[in-house]
Amino acid sequence: MWAPDNGDGTFKNPVINADYSDPDAVRVGSDFYLVSSSFNMAPGLPILHSKDLVNWTLIGHALPRQIPFDHFSKVQHGNGVWAPAIRYHKQEFYIYYPDPDFGIYMTKAASIKGPWSDPVLVAGGSGLIDPCPFWDEDGKAYLAHAYAGSRAGIKSIVVLKRMNIEGTKVLDAGTIVFDGHDQDPTLEGPKMYKRNGYYYIPAPAGGVATGWQLALRSKNIYGPYERKVVMDQGSSRVNGPHQGAWVNTAGGEDWFLHFRDKGAYGRVVHLQPMKWRNDWPVIGEDADGDGKGTPVSIYKKPTTGPAQPRVNPVESDEFDTVQPGLQWQWQANPMAYWAHTNVSAGTMRLFAVRVPDSTHNYWDVPNLLLQKFPADEFTATTKLTFKPRLQGDRAGLIVMGMDYAQLSLVYRDSIIYLEQGVCKQADKGKKEALTSLGTATGKDAWLRVKVMPGAKCKFSYSYNGNDYTDIPGEFTAREGRWVGAKVGLFATGVQQSNDAGWADVDWFRIE
Template sequence: MIFFRLSFTYSVVVAALFCSSCSSVAQRNTAASNTSLTNEAAPVTGISKVWVADQGDGTYKNPVLYADYSDPDVCRAEDDYYMTSSSFNAVPGLQILYSKDLVNWKIIGYALDRLTPYAHFSKPQHGNGVWAPSIRYHNEEFYIYWGDPDFGIYMVKTKNPAGPWEKPVLVKEGKGLIDSCPFWDEDGKAYLIHGWAGSRAGIKSILTINRLSPDGTKVLDEGVMVFDGHDAHPTVEGPKFYKHNGYYYIFAPAGGVATGWQLVLRSKNVYGPYEERIVMDQGSSPVNGPHQGAWVDNKNGEDWFLHFQDIGAYGRVMHLQPMKWVNNWPVIGEDKEGDGKGQPVLTYKKPNMGKIFPVTTPQESDEFDDHTLGLQWQWHANPKATWAFITGSKGQLRLFTDQVPADFRNYWDVPNLLLQKFPADTFTVTTKLKFTPNAKLQNERTGLIVMGEDYAYVSLVSKKDGIYLTYNTVEEAFKGTPEKEEVLGKLNGNEVYFRVSVGKNAKCQFSYSEDGSQFRNADTAFTAVAGRWIGAKVGIFATRLDKINDSGYADYDWFRITPLTTEITESSQK
């Protein structure tokens, strides 16, 4: 089984790649547009070519992460910042990002190499799993708490946030327990606050506090309801617990994912009563539903708040807002009216950390030259050891075809999708592969996919008389809708380049090439949509319909993300 890279530093090993020509493709009778580049996509360095928040002049632009880091939480340890976010059913889960200045981030590891219970998450559990985690640094250890709406509240900890992390501990068992956050008070007492998922518990829009054992491993009582948001703050959830200047503070989003606001509660007593105030909403900005995130400070006395914005197919992207304290209330963003309620900024001066740090961005492209897979990749379920192997000496990732589930309806049901987040509003993905199906089988398949509740992919599929190119789409995959398949042609050889160009509003144009230079479009474009509580993702797969003791395989040479070079027009939409 492949391993994922775990390190504080990220480097991309760029090797010289020699392009062997792909065999010619039988031309279709239907007309299709052609696009070309002067040569195949060049190796990509470690800094993103499609989104960099650091503007290089002492300012940054939002979002600082144009990717689906849903429900982010951040903690500071001395001069270092660590972030995690909801990972739901993706594996490995709880990716850990690292920053020195809150603007430049990179992935350094993950806290969960598998989801528990293992068998339950061995098939895709869309929208389930890891909800709204919190990360804290306490007594020189890092803790992450999260709620799984079907099993309860879990905790993992470590001394090294890059990993490995200890095995998960079930802190509070139950249905509908979500969005948990610990707090250790100066008197040695510890507490755990959480919200409720109405879909499992039958109640919602309330916040509950439990006493927590000092070691953080178990709750000590039945809990106390400290806030009811039904009247003014429906769907209050995602609480984060702090103490400042003698007050206990609960930062909590309310009003719904796409349209909500940032609520703050304060009290001199852990259990209340709590005063309430909306400290940030959309205002006149274009940033809808700015809420749910983390307050952090720095050694120079500045305060900052990180939160998400839901933008449909791109998921919940992360913004950074200035924050200040006025009369013991936080004011987040730009307070244009002077009423204590801010709105998001689009650009701002970077945090003053005492020095300038290099530009970094989360990993995107992968040359597959190392002996481990890049940390940007996640499976759709707990993986099998036979799905994929890195062959770093050859600079390739080998995907073996795996048999689809017995109840297979479409790729919504398939666990061995190797995916990563959309990295920007527009971008291009190109990958090169060689397909070696088992000659005894038909319908082994490998390809490049954009996955969500609707999905599309371009693929190679084996038949009795050779390998064919197909373009497949499906709407409302979660309903078991059958795919629509368009045969693009027959491949005389077994090597091909696949590409998807993603334009504004998540419009996607798939194409293929036999030589890495001339790309031929699929006849119709596709509009990506979000998955279950997540943004659309892009990646690769290899499947088969039948059982066999020696499956075929696909060798992926590289996977590169580069800027969009061609406009995707409305007329080409599905």
């Protein structure tokens, strides 16, 4: 859907036009690996791979389910995995991630594809966010992190704590090494590096939508730290460019990966050139030479060796493998009986699991199978066969956010109907408005949503796969809590007996 590689030795931003917020990355040999926030979605902690920092593929997740398991068996919008950090240390990959309600965890693996260790609580407490480990040349280990004001009652500071050498627990209460209250409100997301005798803490400030990228430096790890704004929006169209990762190529080029907030499309990933001037990083293009860069839109690709295939994180799924594609995530820790693939039939069966009694709409339904919006414009189409058992069984296609819209088959009075549901302010518990589109002609249906610029969505349906009927009106997608809108599949019930109905999904295609 999106091709950041222009095929002529240049790239265009964003390099990942999908909601991989708070990116952090590391290079190991000639391979780059990126992780991002995943909040309440499961599996969590997505891992992406690239050879050239432009063409990225999704290769796995480090967190199959979130802990505590019972807590995340219910939908926890905006909670869970916040901004993580990935490092490669002594031939092992380490990922540190914060849960703002429980503390900072660590998981590690000898191979990037796992298996990943069970998460270890490195620093417990409410409001601890955005961790980054650092192993110094003298063998000492540290953990830098920030605080979430919503939990801790304070924000805009960076704290440094000693860790044991294994990186499994902090050893002290920590020391404030930088206070951003005077010039850098909402300072967060610190990363830590060392270069030419300086300790560097790149950190975003000013808020997601309108902020800037800060760099802190000191000859002493505990400071005092000098500050400098090294990138902001300037004259570009890239709002709030900040929070990310400094990486270098095997040939010594420096680059910076960060996100940009695009509302319903989420927080997409940009790549910026990075230079050093007087031992300060300059990120983006510095046309006036003041040491503060602005984001590039088109730029020469990193020099990383042979040309790489033009790829993007996976989007479509034919459901012809044992596991569904890596792009799919549930709204909560999944149960084994929610779904399974049938390789011989090339389908995925979603069971019409009864929705929790506490739900007012689909906002808090855990068994929604969703993926990120992959571009500004796309069409998602799915073919499914509906086999209900009980009154109120329903299955269909959904665009999910704080407002949502769904198109589905529903079983009522021994008849299958087609309905559209729209819910405004779903996050506030508002009721879904349903519109009947008549009796379905059978159990098979082709359901489609076309997403246009501005996240405007046009739904349509077919009963033969060729002739589609547009549904009047448009729905404008909204972001979720700290995330972009998502598109995907669901099957639900409102009753429970000794078995459940289902929908067999033949395929899900993004075009």
